[in-house]
Amino acid sequence: MTTFTAEHKPADIVKVFPKASDLFKAHRIDFCCGGDQPLKNVFTENHLDEADILSKLNNLYKDWSAEGHAVTDWESVPxxxxxxxxxxxxxxxxxxxxxxxxxxxxxxxxxxxxxxxxxxxxxxxxxxxxxxxxxxxxxxxxxxxxxxxxxxxxxxxxxxxxxxxxxxxxxxxxxxxxxxxxxxxxxxxxxxxxxxxxxxxxxxxxxxxxxxxxxxxxxxxxxxxxxxxx
The missing domain is CATH 1.20.120 (Four Helix Bundle (Hemerythrin (Met), subunit A))
Structure with missing residues (x-):
């Protein structure tokens, strides 16, 4: 299972873990229009706690993955x-x-x-x-x-x-x-x-x-x- 780091981009994270959008919205992290930059840049610009948010993100993803959710792969759909x-x-x-x-x-x-x-x-x-x-x-x-x-x-x-x-x-x-x-x-x-x-x-x-x-x-x-x- 993927472990998200500060090098990952919000847009790419939401592709594989759609529920991450809820966490990003709560912390005012843009995953659509401005989602194509590494999280580390967002953390610095917005003065966010990197360790706290990454911990929450990965714990949520672990629980969500264990529930067996199916995600549409929009990258391969015609x-x-x-x-x-x-x-x-x-x-x-x-x-x-x-x-x-x-x-x-x-x-x-x-x-x-x-x-x-x-x-x-x-x-x-x-x-x-x-x-x-x-x-x-x-x-x-x-x-x-x-x-x-x-x-x-x-x-x-x-x-x-x-x-x-x-x-x-x-x-x-x-x-x-x-x-x-x-x-x-x-x-x-x-x-x-x-x-x-x-x-x-x-x-x-x-x-x-x-x-x-x-x-x-x-x-x-x-x-x-x-x-x-x-």
């Missing part, structure tokens, strides 16, 4: 299947969740914004995220994903170059979406509602936390697996 998984799992989730969650964010902003001014900024950030991801998904499904499927059937250097150019723009959009999510987490104190929060308030924060989880997994699959395989 590209068209990986693309379809992203569309039918992650894009479908966002298409359903973004309009519904928008209603909750707007509701608590209108009801509690005067008393909790950070909800004004949360409303702005969420709407910026919603617009960014909706436009992003349309671009992927209409323009980029068909090119990737075509490349798998008929690979050529010209097509590969075209995909790489498109992916550079998509990765920049991923960075922007990731930054918006991080700002939402920051101003909501890690999505922890205040003590006097109503039920709608608590539901909104719980769904925002789930949105973060889904988004980071979604971006990880694209940045660190799909795009790198071309």
């Amino acid at each position: 590209l068209n299947e990986l693309v379809d998984h992203i569309i039918h799992t992650h894009h479908a989730y966002l298409n359903d969740e973004l309009p519904a969650l928008n209603q909750f964010v707007s509701k608590i902003f209108r009801a509690h914004g005067a008393k909790h001014p950070h909800l004004v900024e949360l409303n702005r950030l969420f709407n910026a995220f919603k617009l960014e991801m909706e436009e992003h998904m349309v671009k992927e499904e209409a323009d980029v994903f068909p090119l990737i499927k075509e490349y798998e059937l008929n690979p050529s250097e010209a097509l590969r170059t075209q995909i790489h150019q498109a992916n550079d723009e998509l990765e920049a959009e991923h960075d922007e979406a990731g930054n918006l999510i991080k700002q939402m987490r920051h101003i909501t104190h890690d999505f922890q509602p205040p003590e006097d929060a109503c039920n709608s308030y608590r539901i909104t924060y719980a769904r925002l936390a789930e949105l973060e989880d889904q988004t980071f997994t979604h971006v990880h699959l694209e940045n660190n697996i799909l795009f790198k395989r071309i």
Whole structure:
């Protein structure tokens, strides 16, 4: 069984141990947009306890492995299947969740914004995220994903170059979406509602936390697996 060290990259760890994403999120360790650097760099930059986090990581991995979990090897799955998984799992989730969650964010902003001014900024950030991801998904499904499927059937250097150019723009959009999510987490104190929060308030924060989880997994699959395989 693998023992993770400070030389391992967060993105590579999550490929073999998906549950590591929970530990990384708890310590604000980026495994999607900025996940392609060794953990030792992250520990230094963020002033994190290397020994403590590595110990937790390896103990979790030992327990998880003993439970016999099966992990999909996205590095070997045909590209068209990986693309379809992203569309039918992650894009479908966002298409359903973004309009519904928008209603909750707007509701608590209108009801509690005067008393909790950070909800004004949360409303702005969420709407910026919603617009960014909706436009992003349309671009992927209409323009980029068909090119990737075509490349798998008929690979050529010209097509590969075209995909790489498109992916550079998509990765920049991923960075922007990731930054918006991080700002939402920051101003909501890690999505922890205040003590006097109503039920709608608590539901909104719980769904925002789930949105973060889904988004980071979604971006990880694209940045660190799909795009790198071309």
